[in-house]
Amino acid sequence: MLVKASIAGAIVTNTLFMLGASFLLGGLKHRVQEYNRGSARLQAALLFLATIALLIPSAVAEADSAAGAAFTQKLSLGLAVLLIVTYGLGMLFSLKTHREFFGAAEHADAGETPWPLGLALATLAGVTVLVALVSEVFVESVQEAAVAFGMTPAFVGFIVVALVGAAAEMASAFSGARKNRLDLSVGIALGSASQIALFVAPVLVLLSYVMGPSPMTLQFWPGAVVMMLIATLTATLVTGSGRSAWFVGVLVLMVYLVFAMTLYLLPPGAE
């Protein structure tokens, strides 16, 4: 439950808060900022379709009560495999066959020697497992502290944990925006959200069969489904033009604030 709220919260926070605050911070310094529209669009499409795939088990379980728990579990397992394969193909595409598609976002790595693919994947997998374990402990202790402050568990899982967890990436994204390199900020925001949907979430499902007390499914709380959909649709919408000003950031942050407010006010029994 906690893990699933963190997954949903991370997608929503990366997409709305990181992107919105980048637009706002960049826009307060630079009148109008331009970025690579083609690359942003592809990343937004990747994120949107990954999120939709992630939400199918919840949508079916919602739409059709005859679809039972066994069905949801099998579907989650198959979906996890499919998402990881898509993630792998996406890596192949962006790192091997079509490097130039992700345009300016890459300049950041200029000069660095790329890692061998095997090593990169192994490290990624290792880090993910570590993060999963650590975040479980982390989430629980944050949870206790926050509840002591009178915050609802939903607010903590979605907002507080996600904001703390993405602090490092946010620093990079905001710094990119201030330096008028929005390609970097958009790439980090959409890229880390996609990574959670396409890699972290399915890996956690697979790991739950090896390590967990019981298999984890990809069925989310309906409210989380709505928020993830709106968040990724918003990102798709605002990155389609390749141009930004401060008010675009305000709009995206407004959607985020509405979500945060909803979760803050939600009575604890509701989720």
Add this chain to the structure above:
Amino acid sequence: MLVKASIAGAIVTNTLFMLGASFLLGGLKHRVQEYNRGSARLQAALLFLATIALLIPSAVAEADSAAGAAFTQKLSLGLAVLLIVTYGLGMLFSLKTHREFFGAAEHADAGETPWPLGLALATLAGVTVLVALVSEVFVESVQEAAVAFGMTPAFVGFIVVALVGAAAEMASAFSGARKNRLDLSVGIALGSASQIALFVAPVLVLLSYVMGPSPMTLQFWPGAVVMMLIATLTATLVTGSGRSAWFVGVLVLMVYLVFAMTLYLLPPGAE
């Protein structure tokens, strides 16, 4: 109830009917019409995100029956404040810092001296309160007349009241379209819909605490939610290209007609 139906109806009618009829009327006279894509996109994004924010209380109440009336009321109040702040920032953006963003739509005002901001806001607030009071009376008398003609209350609230209420703006929008100045038509249609979502609806919520018999929430009938979402998504979709021909107008009007037909046929007890 009546007021909420009018809000939803005004958003749907301005977005679909005013926009669609402008495209159709303009397209029948001019083969292909071009307009400022960047400005239309920003306005459509503003409208879409404002509508989404407006619909969150309804979505949560629908998705989660444990969220009670007290929650919906607090959320509506917080949301109203957030929407009005966003509206204010949007005014600042479009009138002060980034006037040129709204491009051709402004030529209409060339030559006019802009009002001082304070006066403009006070007038706007006054007019809104007046309209709210008048429309309550107006809606009730139209209601009685229409029911006598055998129309359902839902059809009257959504369609008839909204069409009559927006008559003046429609005249301007259509005249702009005939003169091949679609920027004007798109700006009026999307702008007045945004104004309802970002300003009129939240002001009515705040006023209901001062004047109303009981506080008004922002929880809408699920059918109204679906229609507002589809209407604003349609507007986003068709204004993304900056180009129009008569058939685009037919498509948008078709969606409107489907809604009107649905409301006309809906049994009175359903809403």
Add this chain to the structure above:
Amino acid sequence: MLVKASIAGAIVTNTLFMLGASFLLGGLKHRVQEYNRGSARLQAALLFLATIALLIPSAVAEADSAAGAAFTQKLSLGLAVLLIVTYGLGMLFSLKTHREFFGAAEHADAGETPWPLGLALATLAGVTVLVALVSEVFVESVQEAAVAFGMTPAFVGFIVVALVGAAAEMASAFSGARKNRLDLSVGIALGSASQIALFVAPVLVLLSYVMGPSPMTLQFWPGAVVMMLIATLTATLVTGSGRSAWFVGVLVLMVYLVFAMTLYLLPPGAE
């Protein structure tokens, strides 16, 4: 029931599988493929709005349980007429007044003399009725064979029948993609999906009053509604840029595979 599953399946399959496989097959041969963005956008908008109109009766029936069967039937009938009128206007637009809007997709027919409109419409209507009759028989025999192989009826209706039924169009679309003429592929994929939503489905409703045992409505299984919406939204999203590479095809096919997997695993009683 079978017929409705075939309609939904054909829209989903044409939109996702035909389009995705065209992007993938073309992308494996050509590094980056460009196509007419304006034309693709108009076709995607047409498909999306037609699908939305088609889904209104299901959405209302879902949102409002007080809307009874009589309402759904009247609404379906009115909607069918509206969709056919829109289809006719679309033909007028694309064949008469604005031929050049559908750009490169037309080069395929260069050299052919266009049919007289009356003859074309009569043939179309005749073929449609024929297809409806044949597919009823076809669907039933495929059904029996597939159930013998252990496939669920939902999977057969949505996936197997739709893939077999669109085989000829797929051959053309894939061949166009390999020849770097994606305009052709996109036109065929979106065009045949639109034709089903705007023409085949409403004609079947009208025919059901003349021929069928009982009037057919346009109320679909909620799962089918979700899939059609996602499929057409996906098509709108990926065709907006006018540019494609192999990974875009992978993404679209991933969404299709998720649907196919869901239907394959769905317990038979669920639909």
